[in-house]
Amino acid sequence: MNQSAIETLAETIRRYSLVSIHAAKSGHPGGALSCADVLAVIYGGELGPQGDEVPESERHRFIMSKGHACPALYAAWAATDLLDPSELTTLRHLEGRLEGHPHVGATPLAETSTGSLGQGMSVACGMALGARMKGWKTRVYVLLGDGELQEGEVWEALMFAAHHKLSNLCAVIDYNKLQSDDFNANIMGLEPLAEKLSAFGWNVIEIDGHDVGAIADAFDAYRGESERPTIVVAHTNKGQGVSFMAGKPNWHGSLLLTAEDLARSLVDLGVAEEETAAWIDGSLFERSAP
Amino acid sequence: MSKDKEPLQLGSSGDTLREAFGRAMTELAATDERIVVLDADVAGGTGMHHFRKAYPDRFIQCGIAEQNMVAMAGGLAAVGLIPIVTTFAVFALRAVEQARLSIAYTKRNVKIVASHPGLDVGPDGASAQCLEDLAAFRGIPGMTVLSAADPIEAGKAARTIVDFEGPVYLRTGRSPAPTVFGDDHVMQVGKGTQVIDGSDVTLIACGVEVARAVQAANLLREDGISARVINMASIKPVDRELIERAARETGAIVTAEDHNVHGGLGGAVAECLTETYPCPQEFIAVMDTFGKSGEPDELAERFHLTAPYIAEAAKRAIARKEGLK
Numbered sequence: 001m002n003q004s005a006i007e008t009l010a011e012t013i014r015r016y017s018l019v020s021i022h023a024a025k026s027g028h029p030g031g032a033l034s035c036a037d038v039l040a041v042i043y044g045g046e047l048g049p050q051g052d053e054v055p056e057s058e059r060h061r062f063i064m065s066k067g068h069a070c071p072a073l074y075a076a077w078a079a080t081d082l083l084d085p086s087e088l089t090t091l092r093h094l095e096g097r098l099e100g101h102p103h104v105g106a107t108p109l110a111e112t113s114t115g116s117l118g119q120g121m122s123v124a125c126g127m128a129l130g131a132r133m134k135g136w137k138t139r140v141y142v143l144l145g146d147g148e149l150q151e152g153e154v155w156e157a158l159m160f161a162a163h164h165k166l167s168n169l170c171a172v173i174d175y176n177k178l179q180s181d182d183f184n185a186n187i188m189g190l191e192p193l194a195e196k197l198s199a200f201g202w203n204v205i206e207i208d209g210h211d212v213g214a215i216a217d218a219f220d221a222y223r224g225e226s227e228r229p230t231i232v233v234a235h236t237n238k239g240q241g242v243s244f245m246a247g248k249p250n251w252h253g254s255l256l257l258t259a260e261d262l263a264r265s266l267v268d269l270g271v272a273e274e275e276t277a278a279w280i281d282g283s284l285f286e287r288s289a290p
Numbered sequence: 291m292s293k294d295k296e297p298l299q300l301g302s303s304g305d306t307l308r309e310a311f312g313r314a315m316t317e318l319a320a321t322d323e324r325i326v327v328l329d330a331d332v333a334g335g336t337g338m339h340h341f342r343k344a345y346p347d348r349f350i351q352c353g354i355a356e357q358n359m360v361a362m363a364g365g366l367a368a369v370g371l372i373p374i375v376t377t378f379a380v381f382a383l384r385a386v387e388q389a390r391l392s393i394a395y396t397k398r399n400v401k402i403v404a405s406h407p408g409l410d411v412g413p414d415g416a417s418a419q420c421l422e423d424l425a426a427f428r429g430i431p432g433m434t435v436l437s438a439a440d441p442i443e444a445g446k447a448a449r450t451i452v453d454f455e456g457p458v459y460l461r462t463g464r465s466p467a468p469t470v471f472g473d474d475h476v477m478q479v480g481k482g483t484q485v486i487d488g489s490d491v492t493l494i495a496c497g498v499e500v501a502r503a504v505q506a507a508n509l510l511r512e513d514g515i516s517a518r519v520i521n522m523a524s525i526k527p528v529d530r531e532l533i534e535r536a537a538r539e540t541g542a543i544v545t546a547e548d549h550n551v552h553g554g555l556g557g558a559v560a561e562c563l564t565e566t567y568p569c570p571q572e573f574i575a576v577m578d579t580f581g582k583s584g585e586p587d588e589l590a591e592r593f594h595l596t597a598p599y600i601a602e603a604a605k606r607a608i609a610r611k612e613g614l615k
Contacts, residue, residue, distance in 0.1 A: 056369070104396050112364060113396045116387060119361040123392050126365020126373075129350065133326070134369060153388070156358035163353070 001044045006212045009079055010040035014241050015269050016075030016088055019279055022262040024071075024092035027100070028253035030245055032072035034176040034209070034236040035143060039076040041215040042141060050082055050109060057136045061111050061127055065120025066145035066174060067101035068253065074098050077109055086285040118151030120144070121171065125157050128169040128229075139223070143172045147179030150188045155200070161229040162201030169229040170222045171202075174209065176238035180252050194233055202231045209234025242268045307444035307463035308405035312337025314448035315374060315403075316344050322452060324372040328363055330356050336376040336405045337462070360385035363400045364392035372399055372452060378411075379404035379420035379461060386426045393457045394430045400458075401451045402427075407437075407461045408548030409581045409589040410498050419581035425553025427459040428526045434479055435526040437461040437547075437555075439500035442471040443523060450477045461497060465586045468501045470521065482529035488518035491604045491611075492536035492543050496522050496555045499546035499574065502590070505597035506546075510604055517604055528558045530566060537567040542607035544572045546600050548590075551575035570610035572603035 001009070013036040021027035048060050064073045071091060077083035090096030097106045101115030111127070114120040124142035131138035148154060161169050175193070177184055184190050198204045203225050207214040215234065222230035238252070239245030242265045257265075263276040271279060278284040319325040319341065326348045333339045333349075342349045350366075352359035356377055363373035375382075382389075382404040393400045404423060411419045428435050434456060438444035444462050451458045458479075470485060485500065486507050495503040500521045507517040518540055520532060537543060543563065545556040556573040563571060576593050590596045 112368065113391055116391050118357070119364075119388055119392045122358045122361030122388070123365035123368070125358070126362035127368055128365075129362075130326075130366040130369035130371050133348075133371070136369070138369075153355075153357040153361065156353070156355035157362070160352060160355065160358055160362070164350075 003213055006040050006044045009044050010037045010212065011269055012079040013039055013072055013075040015266060015271065015279065016078055016085065017071040018257065018262055018265050020071045020074060020088040020091040020098070022257045022259065022280065023089035023282065025256060026092060027071050028068040029257060030178065030238040030248070030251040030253070031066060031069040031145060031174065031176065033240045033242060033245065034238045035066070035069055035174040036072055036240070037210045037212050038143060038172055038174065038215055038234055039072055041212055041219065043076040043080045046216070046219050047141065052108070057134070057138070060139040061141065063111050063114065063120045063124045063140070063142045064102050065114055065124070065142050066117070066148055067114030067120065069145070070102045073102060082109060086282070089282045089285065117145065117148040118153035121154050121157040124169060124171070125161050125166060128161070128166045129164060132166070132168060139168050139170065141170050141172065143174060145179070146173055146175045146177065146184055146190060147187070149173065149190055158197070158200045158202065165227055166229045167225050167227055170219065170232065171229070172232040172234055174236055175233055176236040178238040178247070178249050178252065182249055197231050197233070201228060203228040204231055204233060206233045207235070209236035210240055305441045306337070306466050307438050307441055308335070308337035310337070310441035310445040311403065311438070311448060311462045312340045314445035316340040318448050318452060319345055319348065322372070324370065325452065326350055326366060326371050326373055328352055328359050328373055328375045330354055330359050330377045330381060332377055335378065336403070338376045356381045356385045357388050360388040360402065361392040364396055364398045367398035367400045372401070375400060375402045377404060378406035378418065379423045380406065380418055382459070383420055383423055383426055386430070389427065389433070389457070389459070390430045394432045397432065398457060399455055401460065402458065403460045403462060405462045406464045407497065409576065409593060409595065410463050410465050410548055410586045412465060412586045412589065413583050415583040416580040421550040421576050421581065423459070423461065424525055424547070424549050424555065425557070428553060428558065432457060433526065434458045436479070436523055437496040437525055438463070438477070438523060439497060439521050440467050440470040442469055442473065442475050443477050446475055446477040450479065454479050463498060467498055470500050470504060477523055480524050480527045480529060482520045482522040482524060482532045484518065484532070485521050486517070486519040488516040489540055490516045490542070491608050492518040492520060492540045493546060493600060493604060494520045494522050494533065494536070494543060494555070494559055495546040496525060497548050499548055499595060502595065502597045503546050503600055506600035506604065509597055509601040515604065515608065522555055522559070525555050525558050528562055530562050533559055533562045534566040537563055537569045541569050542604070542611040543569060544574060544600060544603045544607055546574035546595070548595060549575055551577050570607045570614070572607045574600050574603050
């Protein structure tokens with residue numbers, strides 16, 4: 001996929017995320033929008049083939065450790081033919097598979113179950129080490145939120161991965177500077193983050209997390225690393241792409257995304273005003289369903 | 291997977307549940323390459339130093355970081371390994387939430403094996419004496435909870451948990467313990483074992499309390515009371531059939547465990563009795579308090595876990611049964 005196609009994929013992930021959160025009447029839009037470009041690069045080619053038909057030993061794995069942003073994960077699946085887009089409007093529904101936080105028991109593509117921050121990072125360490133012990137060439141990717149780094153377990157895992165030289169592990173931090181209630185800096189400051197991670201023995205790559213070319217370059221560097229685990233500090237904006245959400249802590253997850261909000265958001269995300277209705281009522285998905 | 295020179299060993303003398311388990315798991319690992327052992331810098335104490343020495347490439351040193359260790363085990367299981375997570379019970383308690391999300395909810399084939407449970411820990415005192423693990427792990431959906439009674443059963447437990455598909459929490463033990471079973475003993479998930487038959491009362495025990503229950507049955511026999519003794523190694527799922535039969539046939543139950551009175555074996559048996567054949571039950575357990583430093587037998591005496599207390603509880607249960615007639 002070329003850069004322009006990846007950018008289009010990221011836009012689709014953003015649109016799909018918000019449509020599903022609107023249908024669910026709850027969810028976390030801000031952090032879904034901030035990580036859409038990273039997910040577009042990962043599912044747009046970096047991760048390789050997914051699904052049951054790929055042998056266990058050959059499948060690269062992606063874990064959404066910041067599980068609350070899963071609308072973006074489901075959107076990425078839907079935008080890359082891993083999930084029927086019409087299923088997106090079943091997010092958080094009793095009879096649906098798309099749990100409010102990813103659950104491997106409901107959707108095997110999730111690889112593990114997340115939502116309690118920090119654990120996806122540890123599970124990724126286990127998969128990376130286990131794959132190496134089995135002689136597999138598997139790469140393991142894990143996406144963390146910045147607030148998630150306040151969990152002590154993450155730093156246990158950071159020490160573990162460096163000590164055991166898990167060079168097949170790549171973590172990405174969606175560093176949007178905002179967490180549930182307020183800015184990181186007002187809750188529990190993370191800086192100097194890159195220096196800390198470097199001191200923990202990781203290959204640290206700092207990038208603009210909305211520049212898909214820079215994201216792809218960071219993964220190239222990761223694949224070339226043979227000793228250390230790699231961590232990509234992706235500087236992002238919470239609510240990226242939607243003018244009224246950008247940089248607003250409230251859009252972490254506590255506001256209802258109304259039909260009117262969604263319409264405004266979709267226009268910001270490049271949808272023609274007259275087409276927003278079809279996105280909002282889901283009829284667009286029905287038309288495109290196989 | 292340190293290949294460093296073998297460090298100074300602790301806990302390498304005396305026949306303890308932890309040593310018996312460590313030896314048995316090491317032996318089993320020769321025939322099952324999926325077995326890997328995780329340690330948080332206590333292999334000298336958990337009995338897993340045997341494994342570390344025999345299989346350095348399958349021994350995963352996690353450092354003193356149990357939350358990462360437990361969640362990481364879920365990742366190892368996801369690629370087809372059988373992680374045996376080993377630490378002291380009180381430190382496993384630290385990672386209950388990791389066991390819940392990354393092992394039980396995800397249905398991973400991980401075995402958490404905890405040594406140093408209960409007052410049996412002894413001189414290290416209350417901070418190290420885990421009296422809450424059975425309750426905590428029993429509360430997790432899909433988590434099997436086992437407690438070995440003696441070194442023989444602890445050894446057998448290695449095969450039992452590896453053959454069983456699914457998440458398991460297993461208690462071994464710290465202190466040298468008397469042998470209750472012969473080499474032909476079988477430990478099964480969901481099954482208890484009748485150790486002594488009896489008709490007046492049933493003593494249902496787990497862990498180090500099984501040997502004390504046997505002593506109590508001998509004391510009761512001197513008073514003309516016939517006590518049945520059951521080893522309930524499988525606390526979840528509990529052996530409902532065996533418990534119901536004991537209630538029907540003896541009409542009085544005493545549960546005995548080296549654990550807080552709430553949520554452990556006593557709770558599991560009470561839940562079963564209430565639904566099947568209600569009868570008087572007396573509880574031998576630590577009565578919702580913390581332990582303290584002391585030798586295991588001194589502590590058992592101080593906290594009323596020894597045979598004479600079990601025998602007294604049996605008489606109370608029998609008196610209540612008689613009162614119902």
